[in-house]
Amino acid sequence: MGIIRASKLIYDYIRRDEEDHVEEVSRAIDELTLDIRKGDFVAVLGHNGSGKSTFAKQLNGILLPTDGTVWISGMDTRDDSHIWDIRKTAGMVFQNPDNQIIGNIVEEDVGFGPENLGVPTDEIWKRVDESLEAVGMTAYRLKSPNKLSGGQKQRVAIAGIMAMKPECIILDEPTAMLDPNGRREVIATLHELNRREHITVLLITHYMEEAIDADRVIVMDDGRLVMDGTPREVFSRVKELKAYRLDVPQVTELAWELKQAGLELSDGILTMDELMKQLLPVMKKRFPEQVRLEGE
Numbered sequence: 001m002g003i004i005r006a007s008k009l010i011y012d013y014i015r016r017d018e019e020d021h022v023e024e025v026s027r028a029i030d031e032l033t034l035d036i037r038k039g040d041f042v043a044v045l046g047h048n049g050s051g052k053s054t055f056a057k058q059l060n061g062i063l064l065p066t067d068g069t070v071w072i073s074g075m076d077t078r079d080d081s082h083i084w085d086i087r088k089t090a091g092m093v094f095q096n097p098d099n100q101i102i103g104n105i106v107e108e109d110v111g112f113g114p115e116n117l118g119v120p121t122d123e124i125w126k127r128v129d130e131s132l133e134a135v136g137m138t139a140y141r142l143k144s145p146n147k148l149s150g151g152q153k154q155r156v157a158i159a160g161i162m163a164m165k166p167e168c169i170i171l172d173e174p175t176a177m178l179d180p181n182g183r184r185e186v187i188a189t190l191h192e193l194n195r196r197e198h199i200t201v202l203l204i205t206h207y208m209e210e211a212i213d214a215d216r217v218i219v220m221d222d223g224r225l226v227m228d229g230t231p232r233e234v235f236s237r238v239k240e241l242k243a244y245r246l247d248v249p250q251v252t253e254l255a256w257e258l259k260q261a262g263l264e265l266s267d268g269i270l271t272m273d274e275l276m277k278q279l280l281p282v283m284k285k286r287f288p289e290q291v292r293l294e295g296e
Contacts, residue, residue, distance in 0.1 A: 004036040009068035028054040030223035043211035046220035047245040091161035097153035107141040131159040151182025168200040236268035
């Protein structure tokens with residue numbers, strides 16, 4: 001069993017009237033079954049309303065299954081006796097870092113979580129030091145969070161979760177409100193934590209480029225798991241992704257369009273370097289004289 005496991009998970013949003021009668025039932029997750037291994041970096045993709053954020057909230061007990069089961073490190077999320085252990089195991093980072101940052105100074109904010117867990121003071125400061133160093137924010141420890149950029153605030157939010165020593169970090173579109181530089185900072189930080197600390201990362205995103213370096217990509221549609229594989233396997237299925245109202249990385253789309261035009265390229269090209277390595281021999285074969293002249 002992996003660190004995160006869901007079996008036939010169903011979640012319904014139920015709207016009731018003033019007399020508590022059910023007015024509407026909307027199914028957000030529909031018979032979802034999956035298993036995520038400890039130490040993996042997993043990207044979850046899906047259009048708005050696909051159920052991916054609802055799924056994230058199932059993983060540390062913010063929402064509980066309507067039916068089916070979710071286990072975090074073997075603990076059932078519906079078991080009240082394990083809820084705090086589950087939340088220590090699976091830390092949650094939301095889209096807007098301002099919703100998670102409560103301290104007036106960065107180091108106080110990072111120490112807030114372990115303090116609530118009853119961690120001894122000396123151990124709290126040790127964790128604060130380690131967490132700020134891990135996300136590259138040690139130099140800002142005495143700054144006010146209000147003076148930080150969006151990317152820096154998100155890294156502080158991640159440090160606050162790290163200080164609680166989770167085995168897994170779940171991030172619900174953490175870069176949606178950031179500029180391109182902030183997005184790169186946060187994604188690079190997550191990959192570094194995954195590599196160095198062996199923390200399992202579940203990244204929910206609508207930016208396709210953020211999924212390229214994941215170990216595994218999951219695609220959700222209407223609450224169901226519709227694709228599951230490596231980035232190359234998933235992004236090779238361009239037509240299917242478009243049918244699910246999703247884009248693909250720009251380089252992948254360009255390579256796909258060129259292949260549709262008749263060029264001999266492989267499926268699932270993910271980077272510009274890959275594209276150029278495949279494109280150059282094709283161009284030499286098709287236009288040998290032009291390529292020779294340009295190389296002189």
